[in-house]
Amino acid sequence: MEERTFNTAGPQIPADNYTIDPLSRFDLDDILMLIRQKRYFVLHAPRQTGKTSCLLALRDYLNKEGKYLAVYANVEGGQALRNKVKSVVGTVVDTISRELRIIVGNNSYNCIQEEAKKMESGAVVAEYLTQLSMAIDKPLVLLFDEIDSLVGDSLVSVLRQLRSGYANRPAAFPQSVILCGVRDVRDYRIVLSNQDIVTGGSAFNIKAKSLRLGNFSKEEIHDLFMQHTHETGQEFDEDCFPIIWSATEGQPWLVNAIGLEVTSNMCENRDRSVRITPDMVERAIENIIYRRDTHIDILINILKEDRVRRVIQPMLANSYNASDYLIPSDDILYAEEVGLIMRERGKPRRISNNIYRQIILSELKPAQVS
Ligand SMILES: Nc1ncnc2c1ncn2[C@@H]1O[C@H](COP(=O)(O)OP(=O)(O)O)[C@@H](O)[C@H]1O
Numbered sequence: 001m002e003e004r005t006f007n008t009a010g011p012q013i014p015a016d017n018y019t020i021d022p023l024s025r026f027d028l029d030d031i032l033m034l035i036r037q038k039r040y041f042v043l044h045a046p047r048q049t050g051k052t053s054c055l056l057a058l059r060d061y062l063n064k065e066g067k068y069l070a071v072y073a074n075v076e077g078g079q080a081l082r083n084k085v086k087s088v089v090g091t092v093v094d095t096i097s098r099e100l101r102i103i104v105g106n107n108s109y110n111c112i113q114e115e116a117k118k119m120e121s122g123a124v125v126a127e128y129l130t131q132l133s134m135a136i137d138k139p140l141v142l143l144f145d146e147i148d149s150l151v152g153d154s155l156v157s158v159l160r161q162l163r164s165g166y167a168n169r170p171a172a173f174p175q176s177v178i179l180c181g182v183r184d185v186r187d188y189r190i191v192l193s194n195q196d197i198v199t200g201g202s203a204f205n206i207k208a209k210s211l212r213l214g215n216f217s218k219e220e221i222h223d224l225f226m227q228h229t230h231e232t233g234q235e236f237d238e239d240c241f242p243i244i245w246s247a248t249e250g251q252p253w254l255v256n257a258i259g260l261e262v263t264s265n266m267c268e269n270r271d272r273s274v275r276i277t278p279d280m281v282e283r284a285i286e287n288i289i290y291r292r293d294t295h296i297d298i299l300i301n302i303l304k305e306d307r308v309r310r311v312i313q314p315m316l317a318n319s320y321n322a323s324d325y326l327i328p329s330d331d332i333l334y335a336e337e338v339g340l341i342m343r344e345r346g347k348p349r350r351i352s353n354n355i356y357r358q359i360i361l362s363e364l365k366p367a368q369v370s
């Protein structure tokens with residue numbers, strides 16, 4: 001068997017990647033209760049935290065358990081279509097349909113997809129979910145991923161369609177829907193094509209709860225690296241772990257990026273008899289910052305947004321307490337939801353981890369603060 005590795009590209013495949021059990025990363029009992037209670041709710045976290053890995057594991061858990069039919073649908077395909085509502089809702093239906101075929105292993109529900117898409121009104125998603133819920137013999141649980149890749153009229157249309165059938169669940173609409181994305185739906189400020197602004201909270205006022213997926217704990221980081229040690233024999237000096245912690249504070253992609261860099265991109269360490277030392281980890285971190293993988297690149301793009309600068313620049317100048325009242329609270333919430341800053345009760349805001357801090361410092365020089 002091929003050695004497993006640290007994963008830095010997309011959702012986890014436990015057979016190929018060292019993995020923290022995704023179902024242990026949230027309160028599974030809480031989620032199962034919400035599903036039992038027929039709730040529609042939100043799971044959100046910054047990019048590359050493990051949302052998709054968690055949803056896929058939850059889907060498989062539910063389908064194995066057998067009380068519900070759980071379908072995962074990633075709606076990012078609607079992103080490029082922006083305000084073209086009819087195309088977006090069509091894509092959403094196609095995506096659910098395709099995923100459903102994979103789960104049930106046949107085409108038996110295809111006619112529902114075709115019938116729904118013939119509809120003249122835009123309510124194709126609601127129609128499809130109604131017909132589908134009635135046709136299957138178990139309550140449907142729908143896991144919608146990357147919901148915030150939809151924008152404007154299309155997003156509002158999908159949210160309203162989910163609301164429109166809500167009263168008919170579970171016989172004629174999904175028992176439970178989980179909307180997954182970076183931001184909490186409540187916080188969306190959706191600009192329609194007629195320039196009206198709708199809040200996510202009003203378009204989707206049936207939401208019961210928002211759960212946020214957190215970062216890895218120190219123990220989880222250790223556990224992940226020990227999987228490598230157990231499977232390859234390669235050891236890590238214990239002094240590596242405080243460095244990995246302060247560099248990442250448990251951000252899952254960053255943690256894996258260090259693991260991959262230090263055990264396989266750094267050629268000299270592919271020899272598993274080499275013991276990994278703190279200075280090797282430091283070098284791995286420098287390489288990651290320098291190389292600017294997509295994760296880092298997107299971070300840099302986010303830093304170009306005015307609403308982010310308004311929050312970050314005073315922090316660099318160390319003046320966040322004095323000027324706090326000048327910073328719109330929506331901006332602070334945004335910076336937190338995208339994972340740039342952390343807030344803990346009773347403590348000043350801070351940049352989420354040392355890697356982000358270094359990147360921010362090189363992108364936004366404190367000198368730029370007027
Ligand atoms: N359960 C896990 N165990 C170990 N690493 C994980 C786990 N879940 C996520 N990761 C890390 O996070 C990255 C992104 O995972 P993904 O599920 O695609 O997150 P998201 O959907 O939040 O962007 C993975 O490539 C991996 O580096």
Ligand SMILES: [Mg+2]
Pocket residue numbers: 051052053145
């Ligand atoms: Mg994802």
